[in-house]
Amino acid sequence: xxxxxxxxxxxxxxxxxxxxxxxxxxxxxxxxxxxxxxxxxxxxxxxxxxxxxxxxxxxxxxxxxxxxxxxxxxxxxxxxxxxxxxxxxxxxxxxxxxxxxxxxxxxxxxxxxxxxxxxxxxxxxxxxxxxxxxxxxxxxxxxxxxxxxxx
Numbered sequence: 001x002x003x004x005x006x007x008x009x010x011x012x013x014x015x016x017x018x019x020x021x022x023x024x025x026x027x028x029x030x031x032x033x034x035x036x037x038x039x040x041x042x043x044x045x046x047x048x049x050x051x052x053x054x055x056x057x058x059x060x061x062x063x064x065x066x067x068x069x070x071x072x073x074x075x076x077x078x079x080x081x082x083x084x085x086x087x088x089x090x091x092x093x094x095x096x097x098x099x100x101x102x103x104x105x106x107x108x109x110x111x112x113x114x115x116x117x118x119x120x121x122x123x124x125x126x127x128x129x130x131x132x133x134x135x136x137x138x139x140x141x142x143x144x145x146x147x148x149x150x151x
Contacts, residue, residue, distance in 0.1 A: 016121035017064070023133035027140045030102050034110055034133065038122040040064065045110050049103040056099035058107045059083040062114050082107055109136060 017040050025032040035046045045060040061081050082104070113132050117125035 016123070019122040019126050021126050021130065023130055025106060025133055025137045025140065027102060027106075030099070032102060032106050034106065036126070036129065038125065043114055043118075043125075045107070045114070047103045047107045047110065049099040049106070051099060054096055054099050056096060056103050058100075058103045060107050060111055060114065062111075062118070082111065106136075 017038060019036075019038045021036050023034045023036070025034065029051050031050045033048045033050070035048075037044045041064050043062045043064075046057060047060070048055060048057045059082075061083065109132075110129075113129045117128050120128065
């Protein structure tokens, strides 16, 4: 049996690539919002960590790529790229720095979720990611660490 066929993507047409949703994760005194926007050319995520007046954001983007091999076409998404706005870094200290740390840690988790769901249609990916975010929230509520092993 050809291994390529076993891991072939299940995306049939571009309409299966589009969805938008938001996940909320509580971590100690931090409220973390992950806004997902999946569309044809890319899967984008904006992670916001907030505590009172302190707020920091990071963004992830995984671009769609297509490869052709022996007349078979495969469409997937590459590894997510983390983007931190330059003006956040020099001034990050105290709670600002903690917010940035939390946002980056959650973005790291989410990049793993994006990789695990890269070959799935958007709705399937959304369901998987939402359940992973719930599990991560439960883990954190029970004293788990953002920097712990994968779920």
